[in-house]
Amino acid sequence: MGGTPDDTWQVAKHCLNYYIPVMSTVAEIEKALQTLPVEEARKVAGWLQRYLDETWDKQIEGDIVAGRLDKVWERARADIAAGRVKPLDEIINDE
Numbered sequence: 001m002g003g004t005p006d007d008t009w010q011v012a013k014h015c016l017n018y019y020i021p022v023m024s025t026v027a028e029i030e031k032a033l034q035t036l037p038v039e040e041a042r043k044v045a046g047w048l049q050r051y052l053d054e055t056w057d058k059q060i061e062g063d064i065v066a067g068r069l070d071k072v073w074e075r076a077r078a079d080i081a082a083g084r085v086k087p088l089d090e091i092i093n094d095e
Helices: 005-019 026-033 038-065 070-081 088-092
Strands: none
């Protein structure tokens, strides 16, 4: 696919402006996206995934700063110290 994320955003934005004039419901957006050529839909999907990833990252960062994950982190550290965890490779490979 190539290009910078900004280039991809510009293409996605152009596609959305061209193919999706004004949408107010998810159903309308879904229907309009189905009219896109596959390659254009992939560009929009890529942009959407980056948007969701960035939103998630910001939420987690905010939760960390606000201390909302402190209890979870302390419990995880205690589990590690007590040997109650397995290496991720073991879990993924079902060993």
